[in-house]
Amino acid sequence: MVDFEVVSLPATDHVAEGDEAPDFTRPLVNAEFWEDASLSELTADGPVCLVFHPMDGSFPATYIWNELRDRELGDHCTVVGVSISTPYAHKRLIEERNMDFDLFSDPANGVAEAYGVAHDLDGMAGVAEARPATFLIDADRTVQYAWVAEEWPDFPPYDDLEREIRALAD
Amino acid sequence: MSDEDPPITLYRLQACPYCERVVRTLDDLDLEYTSRFVEPMHSERDVVKRVAGSRPVPAIVDERTGVTMSESANVVDYLESTYGDGAAAGGAD
Numbered sequence: 001m002v003d004f005e006v007v008s009l010p011a012t013d014h015v016a017e018g019d020e021a022p023d024f025t026r027p028l029v030n031a032e033f034w035e036d037a038s039l040s041e042l043t044a045d046g047p048v049c050l051v052f053h054p055m056d057g058s059f060p061a062t063y064i065w066n067e068l069r070d071r072e073l074g075d076h077c078t079v080v081g082v083s084i085s086t087p088y089a090h091k092r093l094i095e096e097r098n099m100d101f102d103l104f105s106d107p108a109n110g111v112a113e114a115y116g117v118a119h120d121l122d123g124m125a126g127v128a129e130a131r132p133a134t135f136l137i138d139a140d141r142t143v144q145y146a147w148v149a150e151e152w153p154d155f156p157p158y159d160d161l162e163r164e165i166r167a168l169a170d
Numbered sequence: 171m172s173d174e175d176p177p178i179t180l181y182r183l184q185a186c187p188y189c190e191r192v193v194r195t196l197d198d199l200d201l202e203y204t205s206r207f208v209e210p211m212h213s214e215r216d217v218v219k220r221v222a223g224s225r226p227v228p229a230i231v232d233e234r235t236g237v238t239m240s241e242s243a244n245v246v247d248y249l250e251s252t253y254g255d256g257a258a259a260g261g262a263d
Contacts, residue, residue, distance in 0.1 A: 032216060087207065088209070
């Protein structure tokens with residue numbers, strides 16, 4: 001990949017390994033409809049990999065979901081995304097990426113704030129979203145693995161993430 | 171999705187007045203329900219066709235009675251005759 005300008009993001013006091021993952025309820029979008037769902041409903045069925053991603057349509061969102069889809073991580077645990085995009089945009093993303101993962105819609109960015117991963121976007125006045133971050137959460141809602149972007153742009157360390165998922169879920 | 175989900179599922183479209191009419195009836199009868207939002211385009215509503223037989227919304231699925239129904243006037247009549255008059259109001263458990 002070509003070199004691009006990378007900006008360091010400020011240190012953040014984010015949710016860390018060993019912490020209880022904050023519960024939340026937001027519209028959860030699948031390929032056909034959306035309905036309110038909570039994180040704890042998902043963890044009740046087993047481990048969850050919660051993926052914060054930049055808004056739908058941005059190239060990091062496209063790259064992140066292509067990679068997670070191609071690794072078929074949904075075979076091991078529930079993989080679910082969250083971004084500030086609307087349910088309508090999420091449906092497009094799911095369709096365009098041809099992926100089996102559901103996405104939480106969080107336009108007011110409250111979930112990112114609760115996890116300490118909010119990111120004010122330079123040049124888009126009044127818009128904050130999540131910085132890229134992944135949290136692997138077990139069935140007791142304890143965070144077993146956390147990765148939070150320290151640069152912009154930045155991408156999850158996919159090999160590490162896959163290894164952690166397999167260690168926890170398989 | 172979970173065992174505690176209300177037995178009534180309402181398939182609805184954002185800002186659709188016929189859907190709001192059903193919501194008002196559900197609220198008046200103190201019935202709990204789960205909202206599932208679908209797309210404005212009929213062709214995008216396969217889930218509604220699958221559960222209700224056709225694509226118009228609002229459509230409801232009532233697991234307590236096994237009834238699946240669309241068309242707001244029908245749905246309102248069904249809800250009022252099934253749960254009206256205090257017979258089962260609030261009995262979402």
